[in-house]
Amino acid sequence: MKKDALLRIAEVLNSNAVDWGLGGSSMLWFHGLIDCPNDIDLLVAERDALRTHELLSRLGTYEELQPKEPFCTKYFTHYTILGTEVDVMGLLGIRHAEGVYRLDWRRDADTRVEPLEGVSVPLTPLEDWFVLYLLMPGRSGKADLIEPCLKRQGIRRDRLEAALRQPLPPEVRARVLAAMTEAEG
Numbered sequence: 693m694k695k696d697a698l699l700r701i702a703e704v705l706n707s708n709a710v711d712w713g714l715g716g717s718s719m720l721w722f723h724g725l726i727d728c729p730n731d732i733d734l735l736v737a738e739r740d741a742l743r744t745h746e747l748l749s750r751l752g753t754y755e756e757l758q759p760k761e762p763f764c765t766k767y768f769t770h771y772t773i774l775g776t777e778v779d780v781m782g783l784l785g786i787r788h789a790e791g792v793y794r795l796d797w798r799r800d801a802d803t804r805v806e807p808l809e810g811v812s813v814p815l816t817p818l819e820d821w822f823v824l825y826l827l828m829p830g831r832s833g834k835a836d837l838i839e840p841c842l843k844r845q846g847i848r849r850d851r852l853e854a855a856l857r858q859p860l861p862p863e864v865r866a867r868v869l870a871a872m873t874e875a876e877g
Contacts, residue, residue: 697776711737713816735797741767741782791859819851
């Protein structure tokens with residue numbers, strides 16, 4: 693990830709009142725969990741997905757890509773902005789054996805906002821990515837990075853309870869419940 697790309701994106705989305713949050717490896721970087729993010733993943737509220745596409749199309753190159761299984765995200769767009777790969781997801785979806793897990797992310801009063809050279813960067817919750825990484829094939833190692841951080845800083849139970857109200861594979865449900873139980877102890 694190049695900071696200049698994230699700064700430009702944040703300036704444009706913030707100045708246009710888009711409900712957005714940084715996720716994926718770039719969000720993990722802000723938490724000090726990884727050293728080098730691969731790209732920039734943004735979650736936007738479903739209602740802002742089309743407007744986000746309009747805004748980001750002006751900043752870089754848009755490439756039409758279809759989400760690959762198991763992803764079934766309603767609004768998925770891919771850009772190259774200032775040399776950085778950027779994926780934008782509205783109503784993120786992951787298909788699994790028990791159904792489809794959906795996340796229509798929205799900023800709330802508990803959203804962590806980080807300053808980056810004077811620009812506000814809202815971070816999507818670690819709890820959401822803990823569940824998402826457990827559902828993504830080959831990504832459970834990132835969930836393993838997140839879990840101790842959740843225990844140290846405290847778990848947002850509301851985020852994990854919302855995840856548990858959706859269809860989840862039994863092993864993912866068990867891992868989420870175990871993380872919640874350990875955080876209480």
